[in-house]
C-alpha cells in the first residue's frame with residue numbers, strides 16, 4: 001500500500017463519486033485523504049491545474065505514479081492496488097462488458113453536463129436549443145438501451161459503479177429521468193443505492209461557475 005493517497009474530489013461530481021465508491025467497494029477508502037475542490041471551465045482552480053492541466057477533478061495524487069487523471073485511470077489504479085481485478089476483470093468478455101458499461105455511464109455524465117450548459121449554466125442569450133435537444137436525446141436513447149439490452153446485477157464491476165453514480169447524478173440535477181421510462185433499470189439503481197459505498201458518498205453542492213450568470 002502506498003504511503004499516502006490524496007483524492008482531489010468534488011461532492012457534486014459523478015466522476016469523482018465513481019472513484020470514491022470504487023475505493024469503498026475495494027476496502028481502500030480509509031487509505032485515501034479526500035479534499036474537496038470546486039472546478040469549472042469558467043472559474044479556474046489553480047490547485048487542480050497544478051495536478052491536472054485540464055483543470056478537472058477527480059485527480060488522485062499517488063507516491064508511485066504521480067498525479068493520476070481521469071476517473072477511468074484512477075479506478076484502474078485502485079483496482080490494481082487492491083490486487084484482485086475485482087472491479088475491472090483482467091480477461092475475457094467480462095472485461096469489455098465492464099469497460100463498455102463504464103463508457104456508457106461516462107457518456108451519460110458528459111451529455112448531462114453539456115445539457116446543463118445549454119439549459120442553465122450558459123448565459124441565456126448564448127444557449128442553442130438544438131444542442132440541448134440533441135444531448136437530451138442521448139440520455140433517452142441510453143436509458144432505452146440500458147432497459148432493454150443490458151443485463152445488470154450479476155456482479156459489481158466498474159461498469160455498475162459508474163452507472164449507479166451517473167444515474168444518481170442525473171436525478172440529483174433534475175435532468176431528463178430514467179425513472180418513468182425504465183422500470184427495470186430503476187429497480188436495479190434503487191437497490192444499488194442502498195449499498196454502504198453509495199450511502200457514504202451522497203451528492204451535495206452547486207457548481208461554482210465564474211463569469212456573467
Ligand SMILES: N[C@@H](CCC(=O)N[C@@H](CS)C(=O)NCC(=O)O)C(=O)O
Pocket residue numbers: 010012013014015016039040041042054055056057058070071072106
Ligand atoms: N473524463 C473526466 C471528466 C472529469 C470532469 O469533467 N470533471 C468535472 C467535474 S464533474 C470538472 O472538473 N470540470 C471542470 C472543467 O470542465 O473545467 C473523468 O472521467 O474524470
